[in-house]
Structure formats: structure tokens, C-alpha cells
Amino acid sequence: MEAFEYANPTTLPEALKLLGGSWSDAQVLAGGTDLISMMKDYVVSPKRVVNIKSVAALHGVTQTPKGVRIGATTTLDELASNPILRAQYGSLVTATLGITSPQLRNMGTVGGDLCQRPRCWYFRNGFGLLAMKDGKSLVPGGENRYHAIFGGGPAYFVSPSSLAPALVALGAQVTLQSASGSRTVDVANFFVAPKDENTREIDLKPEEILTEILIPPAAGSQNATYEVRHREAIDWPLATASVSLKMVGGKVAAARIVMGHVAPTPWDAAKAAEWLKGQSITEATAEQAGAAAVEGAQPLSQNEYKVQLAKVSVKRALLAAAGKA
């Protein structure tokens, strides 16, 4: 890796001051489970690395009247073992436990999970985020078994965040802080499908730090996550679905269905959720909702199977949320 300056601030203002106007000036280090390996592979080479794990204010889970606040440097293991989250947000806990290897959960952070870069093997092998060559993406004609089935390009990578689909389904927000102020963004809008090589896949500016996540009160919502994975050992899911249901009298009053690892962003199946309203959750309605969720999918040459996996994930997540799994 290129030589870099390492900064270890202990306060947020100090940390923010150390950031720069471009990603090559400075990047934030939290768990370090991804940034360091990308630097070693020369995929990114920031001049400065700002460790934010020493900023105490960014750490911890607290229940507030507005919901649960999760500090960005809370580790994934702390998240999965937190009693508040375990009691109310099973979908998030399941998603966290899907990040396999206890080592990664011990080191990795919530903020890092949301800000990590895609695992697309063209990107990781130095072909750029969109894997463009001569004005065309390499992905549709290449090895695309793990790529997106939604979105239609030019970005074909899948959003790697395990937590994002669950957080979107729960209506969570993130706080993004810079030296000049802070803004709050729905997790649903935090992820963007870039149209060109110079756009990042998240709505975060180089001078900003994602400081916390706010999940609104669960208020009796029933939520669940289901993921299809090739192997139990450390691996990325092939497809996931997180759902959140408000049930009234055994019928769905409101629903969010969000699929993961199927598009450059978490993929909100709004139409399927709308269709579910007024239904009770049965094997048949869950199946239909799954089918509705993958309507319009545009699989590539090698990943038609992911349409099926996404469909099944939605079905199984719904049944789990309804306690029928």
C-alpha cells in the first residue's frame, strides 16, 4: 500500500477537521476490516487515514423516545447481542449475525457496514466501480453470477451492506456530520446507484462522517430477515430480504419489503408491500408477495437464479415476521 498519515482523534470535531475535500485526501477507519485490504490492493490510496474508534461519543446503543440510536462505531457483535435490539428488531439482529466470522463482528462496525465498498470482483481487481472498458461495462458479458438483477446498469455491483435492507425496512435514518453541520438522511436514500465512475455508491461526502443511526420505535411492528447463503462459513449472502409488518387484526396494515444483494442499492419492493396490505400472511400470500417483489428483475447472463433466491427470501422473511416460519 502507499504510505499514509495515520490520525487518531478522540473528539468528533477533531476528527472532522482531519478530513479533506476528496476521498484521496482522507478516509475514515473504523473496524478496518475492509479499508486496509483495499489499500493493500491499491484499490484506494488515501493520504490520511482517520481512525474514529477513539471517539467515545460515536459508540453505543441507547433507547430514546424517538427510537434507538446506534453510534457508528458500535461493533457488529455489540449490535447482535444488544437486548433492546434483540427484543424489538429481530430483522437487524439476524442480518448482523449473517455477517459471518466472529472476528469480523468483533472488529466491524455498524457505520462501516453501511459505508463499505462493494465486493464486485471487477472493482476489487482494479477495473473500477462500474467496470467500464471502452465505454461499456464488462459485467454483462463477463462473470456476473454474483451481480445485480435490478437497476439495469450501468452499475451492476450489489450493495454489500448486510444491515441496510433491515434498516430501510425499519425506516431508519443516518446522521452525517461535517465540520460545517449535520444532516439526516433516510437509509433508503443514503444508497445511490452511480451513473458514472466518479460517483460514490453512498450519499456521503469526503468531509462527512456517518455518526449515528436512528431506528424509529418498533411500536409493535413485526420484522424479520432471511438470507440465502452458499456457505455457512464466512461468505456474502446470495440474496436477502428484510421485512417489517404492522399487523392489525391478523391482517397487514402496513409493510416494508427490502431486498439485499440484488441491486447496487437495497431494493425496496414497494409494489409487493402495497399488494400485501389487507392480506393475512400465509404461505400463499407470502409466495405471491415474493413473486411481486421480483417483478421487473433484469437478470444478467449468469444470475437468473438470484431472481428465485430473492423471491424465496421475501417469502421466508414474511413468514418469519408473521411467526410462521
Place this chain on the structure above:
Amino acid sequence: MPDYSWPPMDKRRVMGKRISRVDGIAKASGKAKYNSDLNPNDLLYAVLLTSPHAHAKITAINTSEAEKMQGVTAVRVINGAGKEVQWVGHEVALVAATSETIARDAARLIKVEYQVMPHLVHEQDLSKASGRTRPAGEVTTGDPEKAFQEADAVSEGQYGIPVITHCCLEPHGCVISFDGRKATFFPSTQNVSGMNADLAKGIGIPVTDIHTHQDHMGGGFGSKFPTELWHIEAAQLSKASGGRPVKMFLDRRQELLIAGNRPSVFSKIKVAGTKDGTLTAWQSQTWATGGIGGGGLNADQMPYVFRNVANRKINHTAVSLNTGGSRAWRAPNNPQLSYITCCALDDLAAKLKMDALDFYLKNVNLTARPETYRYQLERGAEIINWRKLAHLRGEGGSGVMRRGLGIGVNMWGGLGHDSKCRATINSDGSVEVALGTQDLGVGCRTAVQQVAAESFGLPFESVKVLIGDNQLPVSGASGGSTTIGGVSVSTRKATLNAVNKLFEKVAPALGTEADKLEAVDGRIQVKGNPAKALTWKAACSKLGPDKIEEMGENVSRNAAREGLITQGAAGVQMADVSVDIETGVVKLNKLVAVQDCGLVVNPKMTESQIYGACIMSICGALMEERVADQMTGQVLNADMEFYKLAGIGDIGDIVVDLDLRPEMDKRGIIGIGEPCAIGGVAAIANAVANAIGARVDMVPVTPNRVLAAMGTIGKRSA
């Protein structure tokens, strides 16, 4: 001459015992130092610059900026202007520097200009490989055409097994110091005694001036025999840097790209049988790659194990690709042959609506060892509860989870290699055996200690074992499952020769002749008479200032005459899987390995080795695959993220059943490192077919491929 024959099974005190490997705790705790762990004073780090292109001509190379970088001590060009590189990862140049970081940065400063040329990195579709193929074997026996016409049933299928890599945890490389006259060499090798000659030639010094040492090694699987280009180049870097030690180990990516791989095999196979399940004809067209040299296969070895089928027509084609070259991979070609054979046979059984176990039992006469395979099939069936759980293909119920069983077979040689051992008895009673073998992690050091302790009549702990050094008596390379036989015999002979000398020394004191003595339980005694004895220590004290040093030798070609070791292992693997038919995810419930293994020196380590082999088979059956990309020529998963290997949660229950019957013991020692890594892939693939009612046309059996085989999705192309 002493009687070298092994003590009878019931008389063995140390051999045959479940002793834990002597270096287990050191390894588990990180205390054991592998050569890649060595960081001697003044160490320099070498980094290899490799080709980013799958095929290109180097038109210019400029190393001046790298040479100027502070901390860089030497730069060498391996392939310069005018040379062609034939795969991504092909060696171009290397740099030595005072830190790994500096060496990496410096390697990036080497400016190489390439003229990119066309490449081919896929072989599955033979029609797209024109100009890159060559015929590589044809066999016809009997009258296959007639046999197919007359058959009651004919089954046709396609079976593919892709290139996989060795993925050694300790990468290839060495630490080496070379001052121009002498070299000290710490490689990661399967061949401590034998790899020095090529190094000597490579760096131009007599082999006597090379000292090679290796205490532990972290995985080779057949890929770590030769003196490597990198070893020689690292030596030259050391020389150019004033003889400072240089550490040159491949990084993970390079390890997966250029340190060897197992060739693929793709096939179209037609088999025929009669109503009662007798296999009558085999026809196969196979093609394979192992990189630029194509992929060979012994055509005459098909159908695997069931080779004595009356009618065969076999044709093999080698495909040359722009990918890193293949090397021996644990039982070269056998896992592939077992996979394509057992899957084709399983499909015929399914077509005949016949139970797979019955089909195999029906055809054991087509193997070289019918009685052994019959015993093993029945034994495996008992362990896996075949008769209760088995069903015909596709009759695995109607639920989402479908269960199925499958069978794979193996065969191997495993005759002990040539080996020399030196045994020493000191006057204080301490004993030592020394041989230039290596412990690949499977327990060679422990086994040698057991054989020596047995022969000395001493407790296991009292024997010191020296291995891993080229200054010790020459012992063969650890490949082909030849080590255990070789080192056991040389150790047995050396120790008994030494004990015999001791008998001669102490016989007068016991008022008897040397040939009337025996060494048991820490005593030298008149045979069968513990009352007429000296303790081992008292006996050794008679040596005075002297010590006994005796050699022992295994000569492979004498094995049959001596009867201590033999060759010819057979085994059967059976798998029990559950498949989620909505997702195509396969869960391995159980893998049973029944293995013929002759006389077993240490059942615990033998089982442990078979566990490892089963895990490798699970990886190959369900996960492991090198993904090369024709668009870019790159291997996209030269990492351990998308190059998938099984973890604990993926391996299910593995049951190892060693065939320890006396008639097996009588055969003598046989190496089993390889046979047990052969049949598992076929067993799992067949269990999946049995569960889902369809054949997945290649391994690894991924969700993608299961769903395509079941028709849940329309197509797959990966």
C-alpha cells in the same frame, strides 16, 4: 540380521496407538515456526512483479526508478523485452528491499510495456477453443458399438469438474541467504532431501554448499516439490545484496494464480447396461486444461475403478489456456476420474430404476479388488444407514427439503518411497533417529517416533526424532502417499540394527548370545525371561565412551520381497445430503469414508488425514472453483473471499471407518494421504442427484446449478 517384520497386532505397544501428534500443541498455539514465519536479522523482503495480462509480449522494461528507491537492495528481471507472458501472474521481475512495504512499492515502480495479445481462459465450451486443442489419448477395447446396440439401457450425460487451486495456507516461497559460495535455504517444501540439486545448478554452486532446513510446512498437496524460479531468483537477490537473507513468499493472489492447480475435466459420457444392472459399455469424450500445457488424463484409467468393463471407447483432448500451470494435486487426476465415472454410473443406475448401492455391488467384479469393494460398500451402507434411507432418484418426497444418498469410489498405490534413516543409541541410554524427510502436517514426525519406540522397546516419549534437514540421511519426497511406508521401514531397520548392536555388546554380561536377546519394556532381556535382564540404561552404559550409529534403508522395489509395506489402497465414500429445492442450497448431513489402509501406525492421525481429505472433497463438490474471466483474462477470485472453501458449519458429520481387520494389517503399511481425497466429490454430487431427481452437470454444486438442473430457472452459464 534382525527380523524386521512388524510385531503382531496384539503385541504392539506403541505402533497402532492413538497418540496425538507431537507438534500439535506447538502448531495450535502458534509456537511452531514455519519457514514463512522466519524473520532473521538483516532480513530483506522480495516481492514478485507479475503480468497483469493473460497473454502479451513485453516490449520494454525499465527498472531504474525501482532501483533508485531508498531501501531497495536489488532488482532482477525474469522476463524482459521480447519475452511473451502467457498468463496473468506470469513472473516478470522481482525486487528485494528492507521492508515488505518498500519492496511492494518498488515493484510498482518497474515500468513494463506490453503488447497485449489474444487470450483464451475458458475451456468448458470446446467449440470456442479451436486452435488450442490437441488429441491426448484414445482407447478402444471390445466392441463398444455393438454393446451399445445390444444394451437394455443407455444413459448419456455431461459432467464437468473445474480447475481448482491448492490454496496452501502457507504460500510457496523461502527464506534464503546466499553469499556467492554457500546458501542457507528455508523453503516450504515437500522435498527436503531432493530439491537441493536444482537449486545448486540454478545458482552455480556444489550441492554440498547448500543447507536446507524445514521444521514445519503449511500445506503442499502436491504443489511443493520443485526448486522454484522464485527460490533461485531470491538467492540471486541475496547474493546481489551482500548475502543478506531474503524472504520470498508469494502473496495470496499469486499463490492462487501461479503456485499450481488441479486440471479441469469436462466430459460427455455414454454408458450401457443390462436390465440386471451389469455395466456393459463405456464411451467417453473428455477435455481438460491445466494451463498453457493443456490437461492430461490417463485415458486407459476410464471408467475409474470399474475399468474391466468389456467394451470401451475413450477419447481425450487437452486444451491450452492462458492461465497458470497445473501441478500434482492430491491424487493427480483421480478425483476427476472418480467424479465423472461414478456420476455416469449413477445415472445409468437411475435410468435402470436401480438402487445405486445394488448397482455398485453388482459390478464389483469389474474392479481389480472385488472383495474389498464389496466389503467397503456394505460397511459404508451400514454406517450411513443406506437400506433405510435410500430411495430411487427423485423419489425423495415432496417437501422443500429433499434428502439423498450417493456413492464415490477410490483407488491408489501408496507404496513407500526410498528412505534412509540413522539410529543412534548413546551410552546414557538416550536414543535418536534422523532422516531427511518432512512432516507436511500429517504426522510423519510422530509416526517415525512410534516406529522407533516400538523397535527400541522404549516408551514413546524417550525417542528423539530429527527430520527436515538435507544434512540428514536422504529420504524421499512426500508425494504419492509414499512417505509413511518409506520412513517406517527405514526407521524400523535402523533402530533394529542399532538394537542388535547393543545386544552384541551386552550379551556377555547376560551370559548369552546376541540372538537370544530382545528389547522390551525398557529392558534388554533373554527372550521371554524378564528375570534375566538389564535395564535399558544399564545395558547402554556398557557402551562406555562409544555410541551406536546404524543405518536403515527402504528400497521401494524390494517391498514385495520384504513384506513390510505394500501398495494398493481402496476406499468408498458415501454422502447424505439435504437440498433446499427452493434455493438450491445443499447441506451435507454426513460423509462416510471407508478406507483400506493396511497396517496402521497411528489410527488417530490416519483418521485425521481422512477427515482433512473429506473436507477437501466437500469443498470441491460444493464450493471450490477458479473463476477466470474471458473479458479480461483475469482470475477474478484469486483470493479466499470468492474462492470458497468450507468452514466448520459446512462440513456436516464426517465418519471415518478404517478397515483394521487382521487380513488388512497383514498386508503391511500403505500410504493413504491421497486415496481418501478422491471419492467424496462423486459421492456428494450423486447424493444431490438422488435428492433432487436431476443431474447437476458440473461441480461445485452451487445454488445456481441446482436450480438450473431442476428447471426452476431457465438457464445458467456459470
